[in-house]
Amino acid sequence: xxxxxxxxxxxxxxxxxxxxxxxxxxxxxxxxxxxxxxxxxxxxxxxxxxxxxxxxxxxxxxxxxxxxxxxxxxxxxxxxxxxxxxxxxxxxxxxxxxxxxxxxxxxxxxxxxxxxxxxxxxxxxxxxxxxxxxxxxxxxxxxxxxxxxxxxxxxxxxxxxxxxxxxxxxxxxxxxxxxxxxxxxxxxxxxxxxxxxxxxxxxxxxxxxxxxxxxxxxxxxxxxxxxxxxxxxxxxxxxxxxxxxxxxxxxxxxxxxxxxxxxxxxxxxxxxxxxxxxxxxxxxxxxxxxxxxxxxxxxxxxxxxxxxxxxxxxxxxxxxxxxxxxxxxxxxxxxxxxxxxxxxxxxxxxxxxxxxxxxxxxxxxxxxxxxxxxxxxxxxxxxxxxxxxxxxxxxxxxxxxxxxxxxxxxxxxxxxxxxxxxxxxxxxxxxxxxxxxxxxxxxxxxxxxxxxxxxxxxxxxxxxxxxxxxxxxxxxxxxxxxxxxxxxxxxxxxxxxxxxxxxxxxxxxxxxxxxxxxxxxxxxxxxxxxxxxxxxxxxxxxxxxxxxxxxxxxxxxxxxxxxxxxxxxxxxxxxxxxxxxxxxxxxxxxxxxxxxxxxxxxxxxxxxxxxxxxxxxxxxxxxxxxxxxxxxxxxxxxxxxxxxxxxxxxxxxxxxxxxxxxxxxxxxxxxxxxxxxxxxxxxxxxxxxxxxxxxxxxxxxxxxxxxxxxxxxxxxxxxxxxxxxxxxxxxxxxxxxxxxxxxxxxxxx
Amino acid sequence: xxxxxxxxxxxxxxxxxxxxxxxxxxxxxxxxxxxxxxxxxxxxxxxxxxxxxxxxxxxxxxxxxxxxxxxxxxxxxxxxxxxxxxxxxxxxxxxxxxxxxxxxxxxxxxxxxxxxxxxxxxxxxxxxxxxxxxxxxxxxxxxxxxxxxxxxxxxxxxxxxxxxxxxxxxxxxxxxxxx
Ligand code: FES
Ligand code: FES
Numbered sequence: 001x002x003x004x005x006x007x008x009x010x011x012x013x014x015x016x017x018x019x020x021x022x023x024x025x026x027x028x029x030x031x032x033x034x035x036x037x038x039x040x041x042x043x044x045x046x047x048x049x050x051x052x053x054x055x056x057x058x059x060x061x062x063x064x065x066x067x068x069x070x071x072x073x074x075x076x077x078x079x080x081x082x083x084x085x086x087x088x089x090x091x092x093x094x095x096x097x098x099x100x101x102x103x104x105x106x107x108x109x110x111x112x113x114x115x116x117x118x119x120x121x122x123x124x125x126x127x128x129x130x131x132x133x134x135x136x137x138x139x140x141x142x143x144x145x146x147x148x149x150x151x152x153x154x155x156x157x158x159x160x161x162x163x164x165x166x167x168x169x170x171x172x173x174x175x176x177x178x179x180x181x182x183x184x185x186x187x188x189x190x191x192x193x194x195x196x197x198x199x200x201x202x203x204x205x206x207x208x209x210x211x212x213x214x215x216x217x218x219x220x221x222x223x224x225x226x227x228x229x230x231x232x233x234x235x236x237x238x239x240x241x242x243x244x245x246x247x248x249x250x251x252x253x254x255x256x257x258x259x260x261x262x263x264x265x266x267x268x269x270x271x272x273x274x275x276x277x278x279x280x281x282x283x284x285x286x287x288x289x290x291x292x293x294x295x296x297x298x299x300x301x302x303x304x305x306x307x308x309x310x311x312x313x314x315x316x317x318x319x320x321x322x323x324x325x326x327x328x329x330x331x332x333x334x335x336x337x338x339x340x341x342x343x344x345x346x347x348x349x350x351x352x353x354x355x356x357x358x359x360x361x362x363x364x365x366x367x368x369x370x371x372x373x374x375x376x377x378x379x380x381x382x383x384x385x386x387x388x389x390x391x392x393x394x395x396x397x398x399x400x401x402x403x404x405x406x407x408x409x410x411x412x413x414x415x416x417x418x419x420x421x422x423x424x425x426x427x428x429x430x431x432x433x434x435x436x437x438x439x440x441x442x443x444x445x446x447x448x449x450x451x452x453x454x455x456x457x458x459x460x461x462x463x464x465x466x467x468x469x470x471x472x473x474x475x476x477x478x479x480x481x482x483x484x485x486x487x488x489x490x491x492x493x494x495x496x497x498x499x500x501x502x503x504x505x506x507x508x509x510x511x512x513x514x515x516x517x518x519x520x521x522x523x524x525x526x527x528x529x530x531x532x533x534x535x536x537x538x539x540x541x542x543x544x545x546x547x548x549x550x551x552x553x554x555x556x557x558x559x560x561x562x563x564x565x566x567x568x569x570x571x572x573x574x575x576x577x578x579x580x581x582x583x584x585x586x587x588x589x590x591x592x593x594x595x596x597x598x599x600x601x602x603x604x605x606x607x608x609x610x611x612x613x614x615x616x617x618x619x620x621x622x623x624x625x626x627x628x629x630x631x632x633x634x635x636x637x638x639x640x641x642x643x644x645x646x647x648x649x650x651x652x653x654x655x656x657x658x659x660x661x662x663x664x665x666x667x668x669x670x671x672x673x674x675x676x677x678x679x680x681x682x683x684x685x686x687x688x689x690x691x692x693x694x695x696x697x698x699x700x701x702x703x704x705x706x707x708x709x710x711x712x713x714x715x716x717x718x719x720x721x722x723x724x725x726x727x728x729x730x731x732x733x734x735x736x737x738x739x740x741x742x743x744x745x746x747x748x749x
Numbered sequence: 750x751x752x753x754x755x756x757x758x759x760x761x762x763x764x765x766x767x768x769x770x771x772x773x774x775x776x777x778x779x780x781x782x783x784x785x786x787x788x789x790x791x792x793x794x795x796x797x798x799x800x801x802x803x804x805x806x807x808x809x810x811x812x813x814x815x816x817x818x819x820x821x822x823x824x825x826x827x828x829x830x831x832x833x834x835x836x837x838x839x840x841x842x843x844x845x846x847x848x849x850x851x852x853x854x855x856x857x858x859x860x861x862x863x864x865x866x867x868x869x870x871x872x873x874x875x876x877x878x879x880x881x882x883x884x885x886x887x888x889x890x891x892x893x894x895x896x897x898x899x900x901x902x903x904x905x906x907x908x909x910x911x912x913x914x915x916x917x918x919x920x921x922x923x924x925x926x927x928x
Contacts, residue, residue: 010864010865010867011864011867011869013872014863014864014869015856015864016872017869017872017875018847018856018860018861018863018864018869018872018875018876018879019807019847019848019850019851019856019860020805020806020807020808020846020847020848020876021807021848022872023806024806024809024873026810027800027806029804060772116790116793116801117797117801118790118792118793118797119790189907190907191871191873191907192809192811192817192819192871192873192874192905192906192907193809193811193871193873194810194811240871240872241871242809242871242872242873243870243871243873243907243908244871245907272810274813275811275812275813275814275816473871474869474870474871474872474908475870476870640867641867641870644867644870644908644910644913645870647909647910647912647913648870648908648909648910650909651909651911652909655909675812675814675816676811676812676814676816676817676905677812677814677815677816681905681907682909682911683902683903683905683911684897684898684899684901684902684904684906684911684914684915685898685899685901685902686902687898687909687911687912688912689912689915690912
């Protein structure tokens with residue numbers, strides 16, 4: 001029985017957040033704190049020829065100026081592995097200020113430390129650095145002829161090429177083909193809290209890092225590797241994180257630089273990135289181009305898909321977001337070819353950005369599906385239903401759970417899709433052309449590879465504390481884990497306190513790839529289950545207990561009271577037993593070993609997106625009027641927070657479609673719009689009301705509670721649903737994101 | 750330079766001939782009804798004075814450029830972006846921050862409505878949203894949803910809690926107490 005799970009519990013950290021008492025990583029009061037300011041290279045391809053820090057060093061309050069000339073060398077360079085692996089997780093295989101080379105604009109070239117932020121910022125303007133520059137390479141256009149096919153992408157986790165069947169024959173024999181090229185601007189995460197690390201060494205050389213990160217352990221292990229300090233000597237605290245969306249999924253150099261600066265000046269140091277530095281210091285979604293060809297029968301059944309991606313990466317890493325994974329398995333077709341190609345440029349290594357890969361790959365797939373639907377005269381929802389697969393087409397294994405059909409049907413119903421006139425430019429309200437569109441959403445179910453742990457302790461008054469080293473970055477994890485613990489132990493929610501946010505807690509992998517809730521809930525569930533069994537074991541062994549001699553399997557717990565299932569009057573509360581036995585507390589560890597990836601099931605999360613847009617016939621202005629998203633994320637732990645996350649994801653998709661682009665100034669090699677005034681994100685006025693629903697699927701493969709996660713799936717498919725709605729409204733087929741008003745206008749005229 | 754905190758009632762305007770700074774000067778700030786004496790350089794923003802000197806970190810720094818609204822506070826009852834306001838310019842004004850919004854242990858209705866409507870996720874934009882939302886109601890800029898959408902658009906929420914923020918503001922406007 002799960003009375004708490006699936007409910008709608010208000011965020012337990014809500015009060016702290018609305019009253020301003022929640023302290024994020026740059027807000028912990030620390031005596032004698034000094035402030036570090038990073039200096040980024042203003043050029044993208046250069047050698048440093050001279051550094052003159054004299055004036056800065058003499059400026060009031062300055063404690064140190066660190067450059068490649070005096071910063072200690074790092075102890076080692078860990079390889080780039082997604083933080084889900086649970087190991088050191090540097091954002092790139094590069095550490096700045098180790099030599100005189102500048103690989104990309106914004107690369108950290110100096111750190112200035114002073115007694116106040118103002119003095120550090122001022123002194124940073126006084127450091128003179130001379131560069132010998134070479135013209136930079138920063139655009140896809142500039143590298144397309146030198147592009148190569150990487151062996152592996154995504155930190156070595158995915159092959160650079162995947163095939164099944166015979167793509168040439170499949171496409172040749174197809175009765176209908178849709179072929180198109182899709183372009184995607186670079187995107188930046190822009191959480192409202194810029195990344196900040198505060199570092200404090202104690203007198204015996206132990207380090208505390210207050211870091212905004214998706215998993216404290218990743219910072220601990222990464223900093224340990226770079227600094228050559230045992231992880232046992234490093235404590236990372238990450239209580240509240242002001243949004244991440246992937247920018248704080250990996251551990252970027254500033255965290256280690258803060259520790260190095262603190263060691264150098266012998267004082268605690270806070271290092272906060274400023275907004276402009278957020279565009280060059282913690283990755284981005286790479287600029288990319290996708291070439292997609294669908295082959296289908298006349299009835300719309302797909303027979304072949306060829307999907308190639310070309311994207312830009314850094315000098316040091318083969319990083320491409322895995323755009324081809326979901327389109328490769330979303331529908332049932334026998335012939336497939338997916339190839340990633342990369343070109344190196346003067347940019348930082350790209351990284352996870354919410355719905356990493358699917359946000360772009362599924363735009364291509366689902367836009368092409370809309371074209372196919374129109375070409376063969378089949379309703380877009382019906383076309384998806386015809387192509388749904390009951391098995392993972394790549395392996396033939398059944399899905400652990402799917403729900404795609406139900407999502408499509410439920411979404412169509414909530415949206416009022418039935419009876420839609422498929423012809424474009426048919427609906428007009430005043431100056432507004434109205435259109436509707438839909439798309440499928442899909443996101444692979446990622447799992448940690450190492451054991452996940454939590455600890456549960458009950459006190460003799462019946463109160464419970466459950467601990468696991470997770471970060472709270474807006475997902476509502478603490479609230480959801482409170483529900484999981486309450487149900488597993490058979491107590492009420494208000495008897496449980498969940499604590500996370502630092503590396504003293506049992507280890508949980510960073511919450512990335514929508515895997516956080518699944519991993520944490522598994523560990524928490526196992527910890528409280530172990531604790532309950534231990535307590536029941538104590539009762540049945542105790543001669544003074546009404547449960548003495550009972551079969552433990554016949555004992556159930558509700559409201560903190562253990563009782564026989566068949567005879568509820570025979571029983572006692574946990575606290576009555578513990579107090580009688582003079583036991584102050586009982587504790588248990590939950591240790592979840594994730595299933596191997598080859599469990600004989602395909603593991604994927606599915607959903608469906610619907611959107612209605614109005615397009616101003618004269619101005620080309622696009623307004624999303626309403627959105628409906630239905631998802632099948634397995635077990636939903638806390639409906640309230642899960643729906644908020646899905647809604648936020650859908651509005652992220654809106655941003656990707658209509659607003660978000662980081663544009664490169666190719667001559668300087670610098671991002672041209674690195675600010676929140678110039679990089680457009682959705683504001684309140686852009687955001688329509690959003691209908692979110694989830695469908696229940698039976699899921700018992702992925703983890704003990706069947707949780708697939710909701711962090712990314714909300715984003716996926718939105719861009720195609722909106723793009724398809726724009727086509728329906730105007731007859732303009734968007735193949736480049738974000739959709740530009742002038743493209744619509746040139747089409748209209 | 751001496752500040753004019755001892756100024757008697759007859760000195761109505763500061764003497765513009767008095768140069769203060771560029772080093773530390775004494776600045777008196779009244780925040781949430783409490784007077785504070787700070788020794789800060791005149792270039793210190795109100796935002797950094799609150800966060801780094803007074804440990805009032807409820808006011809957030811999202812951009813330090815006037816683009817995100819996370820730093821919204823009230824000065825003499827008007828909403829201002831504290832990242833674009835010098836602390837020294839707030840002497841003899843009343844600064845109100847998120848920490849001063851609740852009535853003792855009782856949350857302001859807008860704070861309660863934000864919790865009831867789940868109008869935030871990470872919570873980093875939230876103090877600024879709430880300071881704007883309360884001011885917006887007082888200013889009469891929440892007549893309908895399009896009003897709210899427009900007037901709340903200076904406060905970015907990257908978690909995109911916008912529809913729920915609108916619900917919270919409607920609830921307080923209509924005197925509803927959450928659900
Ligand atoms: S921090 Fe002041 S507007 Fe962003
Ligand atoms: S709640 Fe995260 S930015 Fe608004």
